[in-house]
Amino acid sequence: MKTIIIIPTFNEGKNIPFLIHSLQEQFIGMEHEMHILVVDDNSPDGTAEEVKKLQSRFKNIHLLMGQKAGLGVAYTRGMAYAMENLNADVVFEMDADFSHKPQDVPRLMAEIDKGADFVIGSRYVSGGSIPKEWGFRRRMNSKFGNIVARYLAGIYHVKDCTAGFRAIHTSVLKNIDFSELGVKGYAFQVALLHQALQLKAKIVEIPVDFIDRTAGESKLGIKDIIEFILNAWWIRFNSLKTFLKFAVVGASGVVVNLGFFTLFLMAGLNKYLASPLAIEISIVSNFLLNNFWTFRFRKTKDRVRIRGLKFNAVSFLALGVSYGTFVALSIFFPDVQPQLHQLVGIVPATLLNYFLNSYWTFKQVDED
Ligand code: GDD
Ligand code: MN
Numbered sequence: 001m002k003t004i005i006i007i008p009t010f011n012e013g014k015n016i017p018f019l020i021h022s023l024q025e026q027f028i029g030m031e032h033e034m035h036i037l038v039v040d041d042n043s044p045d046g047t048a049e050e051v052k053k054l055q056s057r058f059k060n061i062h063l064l065m066g067q068k069a070g071l072g073v074a075y076t077r078g079m080a081y082a083m084e085n086l087n088a089d090v091v092f093e094m095d096a097d098f099s100h101k102p103q104d105v106p107r108l109m110a111e112i113d114k115g116a117d118f119v120i121g122s123r124y125v126s127g128g129s130i131p132k133e134w135g136f137r138r139r140m141n142s143k144f145g146n147i148v149a150r151y152l153a154g155i156y157h158v159k160d161c162t163a164g165f166r167a168i169h170t171s172v173l174k175n176i177d178f179s180e181l182g183v184k185g186y187a188f189q190v191a192l193l194h195q196a197l198q199l200k201a202k203i204v205e206i207p208v209d210f211i212d213r214t215a216g217e218s219k220l221g222i223k224d225i226i227e228f229i230l231n232a233w234w235i236r237f238n239s240l241k242t243f244l245k246f247a248v249v250g251a252s253g254v255v256v257n258l259g260f261f262t263l264f265l266m267a268g269l270n271k272y273l274a275s276p277l278a279i280e281i282s283i284v285s286n287f288l289l290n291n292f293w294t295f296r297f298r299k300t301k302d303r304v305r306i307r308g309l310k311f312n313a314v315s316f317l318a319l320g321v322s323y324g325t326f327v328a329l330s331i332f333f334p335d336v337q338p339q340l341h342q343l344v345g346i347v348p349a350t351l352l353n354y355f356l357n358s359y360w361t362f363k364q365v366d367e368d
Helices: 016-028 047-055 071-084 102-113 136-152 188-198 222-266 271-294 304-332 338-361
Strands: 002-009 033-040 061-065 090-093 118-122 166-169 203-207
Touching: 002 016, 002 071, 016 033, 016 047, 016 102, 033 047, 033 071, 047 061, 061 071, 071 090, 071 188, 090 102, 102 118, 102 166, 102 203, 118 188, 136 222, 188 203, 188 222, 222 271, 222 338, 271 304, 304 338
Parallel strands: 002 033, 002 090, 033 061, 118 203
Antiparallel strands: 090 166, 118 166
């Protein structure tokens, strides 16, 4: 497999020649075709010149130059180049400052060989570690970043979401629209991981020791931290979006229901007939809106007629739950206004309605 180790650099002139040498030593024992791609953002310290010197000695070193626009932008450029120009099967993410040990490269690669799509060199699984010399603040920053990613963005299963040491199969990357990630800095790590999870990539974490850099300095700035938190909120909001649309449709159903009910009464229809008719019309309008708006991207296995019937069945069940709640509350709290009982009943009914429709009526069929 053709494998490209992508190393973004900004002012890493003191590190990059040593790292390249060290990686070359590792490559000797590996059975894959190993390359290095340095993505340098016109570092004023002459990082690129160091790389160019080595390019005349080694054939497997590539250099991509550009304007400094953040870690994520550098990786986006590097990954596109690795896939389009270098025909990569696998790409690595790796820091230039020896925080990631070159000796760990074969270990990450071995997991790809065993069938993983996305291997993370993880500091937070058992056996992994962060530098002992890190003070309270650095520890907290790193822990906090992972807590935000795990619990705000919802990536619960991964222990080290912000790790910058990864091996990724390009079959996953080819299905990601990088222009839609919408991040420029360090938030890229979480945004990319989230996309891989969405694509159901096989993610594996293996323990690594993260070593503190001895030369040069970290480039992580306040802009990166702000973007990081906004990105986590954005991911959370997007996963809520479907539910919000469903709720909007439900609210529109109330208007349709009452509107038709009034119309029927004005037309002289008996109210005991007008009521179920209006209810059914609102169920159908809710179904159509959910079908053509809320869940329009879902590929479902049923025909639209079957989906409509399922939706109807769920609506009746929700009606039962809503009514059951109303009756129960009326018995236990007889002094409270009945409007309140009716209102509370809407909550479990809406949740049930959403989950059954999302996971049954409009269930996405896996495409493979
Ligand atoms: N081309 C380019 N452009 N490279 C950059 C930029 C940029 O804007 N910003 C950082 N880099 C390079 C650095 O030169 C280094 O090789 C690598 O990216 C990591 O940058 P550091 O500045 O050393 O990052 P860190 O040590 O603070 O952060 C590490 O931990 C983070 C959180 O755990 C990295 O591993 C991150 O990837 C990781 O998210
Ligand atoms: Mn670093």
